[in-house]
Amino acid sequence: xxxxxxxxxxxxxxxxxxxxxxxxxxxxxxxxxxxxxxxxxxxxxxxxxxxxxxxxxxxxxxxxxxxxxxxxxxxxxxxxxxxxxxxxxxxxxxxxxxxxxxxxxxxxxxxxxxxxxxxxxxxxxxxxxxxxxxxxxxxxxxxxxxxxxxxxxxxxxxxxxxxxxxxxxxxxxxxxxxxxxxxxxxxxxxxxxxxxxxxxxxxxxxxxxxxxxxxxxxxxxxxxxxxxxxxxxxxxxxxxxxxxxxxxxxxxxxxxxxxxxx
Amino acid sequence: xxxxxxxxxxxxxxxxxxxxxxxxxxxxxxxxxxxxxxxxxxxxxxxxxxxxxxxxxxxxxxxxxxxxxxxxxxxxxxxxxxxxxxxxxxxxxxxxxxxxxxxxxxxxxxxxxxxxxxxxxxxxxxxxxxxxxxxxxxxxxxxxxxxxxxxxxxxxxxxxxxxxxxxxxxxxxxxxxxxxxxxxxxxxxxxxxxxxxxxxxxxxxxxxxxxxxxxxxxxxxxxxxxxxxxxxxxxxxxxxxxxxxxxxxxxxxxxxxxxxxx
DNA sequence: CGGCTTCTTGATCAAGGTCAACCTTTGTGG
DNA sequence: CCACAAAGGTTGACCTTGATCAAGAAGCCG
Numbered sequence: 318x319x320x321x322x323x324x325x326x327x328x329x330x331x332x333x334x335x336x337x338x339x340x341x342x343x344x345x346x347x348x349x350x351x352x353x354x355x356x357x358x359x360x361x362x363x364x365x366x367x368x369x370x371x372x373x374x375x376x377x378x379x380x381x382x383x384x385x386x387x388x389x390x391x392x393x394x395x396x397x398x399x400x401x402x403x404x405x406x407x408x409x410x411x412x413x414x415x416x417x418x419x420x421x422x423x424x425x426x427x428x429x430x431x432x433x434x435x436x437x438x439x440x441x442x443x444x445x446x447x448x449x450x451x452x453x454x455x456x457x458x459x460x461x462x463x464x465x466x467x468x469x470x471x472x473x474x475x476x477x478x479x480x481x482x483x484x485x486x487x488x489x490x491x492x493x494x495x496x497x498x499x500x501x502x503x504x505x506x507x508x509x510x511x512x513x514x515x516x517x518x519x520x521x522x523x524x525x526x527x528x529x530x531x532x533x534x535x536x537x538x539x540x541x542x543x544x545x546x547x548x549x550x551x552x553x554x555x556x557x558x559x560x561x562x563x564x565x566x567x568x569x570x571x572x573x574x575x576x577x578x579x
Numbered sequence: 580x581x582x583x584x585x586x587x588x589x590x591x592x593x594x595x596x597x598x599x600x601x602x603x604x605x606x607x608x609x610x611x612x613x614x615x616x617x618x619x620x621x622x623x624x625x626x627x628x629x630x631x632x633x634x635x636x637x638x639x640x641x642x643x644x645x646x647x648x649x650x651x652x653x654x655x656x657x658x659x660x661x662x663x664x665x666x667x668x669x670x671x672x673x674x675x676x677x678x679x680x681x682x683x684x685x686x687x688x689x690x691x692x693x694x695x696x697x698x699x700x701x702x703x704x705x706x707x708x709x710x711x712x713x714x715x716x717x718x719x720x721x722x723x724x725x726x727x728x729x730x731x732x733x734x735x736x737x738x739x740x741x742x743x744x745x746x747x748x749x750x751x752x753x754x755x756x757x758x759x760x761x762x763x764x765x766x767x768x769x770x771x772x773x774x775x776x777x778x779x780x781x782x783x784x785x786x787x788x789x790x791x792x793x794x795x796x797x798x799x800x801x802x803x804x805x806x807x808x809x810x811x812x813x814x815x816x817x818x819x820x821x822x823x824x825x826x827x828x829x830x831x832x833x834x835x836x837x838x839x840x841x
Numbered sequence: 842c843g844g845c846t847t848c849t850t851g852a853t854c855a856a857g858g859t860c861a862a863c864c865t866t867t868g869t870g871g
Numbered sequence: 872c873c874a875c876a877a878a879g880g881t882t883g884a885c886c887t888t889g890a891t892c893a894a895g896a897a898g899c900c901g
């Protein structure tokens with residue numbers, strides 16, 4: 318199912334998977350803590366932007382670098398990653414996309430997506446007509462501001478990641494990334510106890526923290542041997558988040574308060 | 580002149596320097612190519628947000644990490660840097676702020692600035708009342724969208740920087756940074772021929788590309804010896820931008836077209 | 842002319858990359 | 872249900888890159 322054909326003829330290739338279509342009014346995402354509660358008119362407007370549900374298999378691209386797209390997507394289920402591919406073929410994962418996140422704004426506003434977004438697991442997306450964004454800004458200014466605030470939070474994550482790559486060692490970077498993901502998963506109710514599903518390959522993890530796969534393994538081992546974090550059989554376990562935070566210098570992101578996701 | 584006192588009592592500590600106050604209508608920035616042309620009502624609204632001009636000496640902070648601020652600033656003249664300080668005292672420069680850039684949006688929207696902004700040279704700022712942003716979103720939705728687009732471009736720069744730090748060697752990183760700055764300076768008419776004023780200290784450059792000062796020197800030397808770029812007495816010279824681009828793999832940012840700054 | 846900061850470089854060392862091998866898990870067809 | 876293949880995980884040996892430290896050279900200001 319090539320999504321690449323979708324962008325040009327809007328709404329034609331509706332990839333309904335077997336599951337019933339998701340209706341905004343009852344969208345499960347809205348029940349998460351951390352989500353801004355929509356006003357009736359906001360909800361109505363956004364419902365009107367919705368084009369279709371899309372399902373992609375792991376490894377498929379939602380966006381490719383340089384590709385324009387008249388869509389913006391909300392990730393409904395599964396994990397994805399924003400990434401940049403360098404001229405020498407190496408890849409840098411910029412950020413992980415979790416359920417509830419909005420992607421593709423840059424692609425629409427800048428005319429072409431500056432990065433690719435790839436599914437790490439099978440995912441389900443909600444496709445929204447980006448061309449109605451100007452109308453949204455006109456009709457729902459406070460939603461527009463919330464959107465901007467969410468973007469600032471995303472940028473803040475990027476800034477932090479940048480500081481990590483520039484200034485911290487392998488273990489700290491990794492520890493930090495795990496904590497950040499833990500915090501984001503918690504906001505969405507996807508990380509309840511001390512461990513959770515963590516469907517990220519070693520190589521992808523390495524690409525996210527700027528390490529080689531071999532060295533990532535060494536870092537992972539050290540965290541395991543210190544009892545700070547363990548990653549096995551697709552499960553991440555963090556026995557004591559505070560200790561891990563202390564180890565990584567997580568302090569540099571002061572906000573662990575629940576923040577509005579969208 | 581501690582700006583730190585400014586945030587609480589809005590508009591009282593107007594730091595007029597000796598130069599006459601800048602009026603939005605005739606603001607020199609608006610004459611730069613690359614700047615979006617304001618409609619009459621947009622200009623009027625923004626004029627209404629303006630609180631005062633502020634002048635800071637090199638080394639002073641516009642924002643400090645964690646500090647809330649009811650202001651948003653436009654950099655009118657000089658260079659500044661967004662930076663993050665880690666718990667071990669090291670610093671990462673996230674981005675350079677050039678004339679025409681807007682800073683402080685994150686600080687306002689997130690309640691506290693997630694990064695600091697420090698003057699690298701003496702600077703002049705235009706202080707805007709951030710508390711009128713919701714009203715701006717209501718009254719001027721298309722300006723709000725332009726603001727969002729500018730933020731996306733800033734984020735794209737961050738993403739690129741992240742990929743550089745994670746995946747490229749010292750020289751390429753440096754080369755890339757210089758090219759990016761060159762491009763941004765050109766948009767503003769601040770880099771006309773093959774060289775320009777470049778008031779960034781070695782240590783700051785090192786903090787921006789994630790290297791030690793010593794190693795930055797080595798990278799700088801290599802670029803010099805290859806005739807790709809030279810930095811001496813506060814002047815940056817790039818004899819052949821194309822060659823430098825080829826060397827650094829600048830390709831990874833496709834957009835060198837003139838983009839609207841605000 | 843000192844006394845400061847910034848620049849510059851070399852010597853040494855540690856962090857992380859590369860490569861190659863081997864082990865586990867998962868998935869598939871018989 | 873097993874056998875085998877393919878993909879991903881894990882580790883060690885060795886080498887490259889960049890950090891650290893220390894010392895000297897230039898600028899820059901009072």
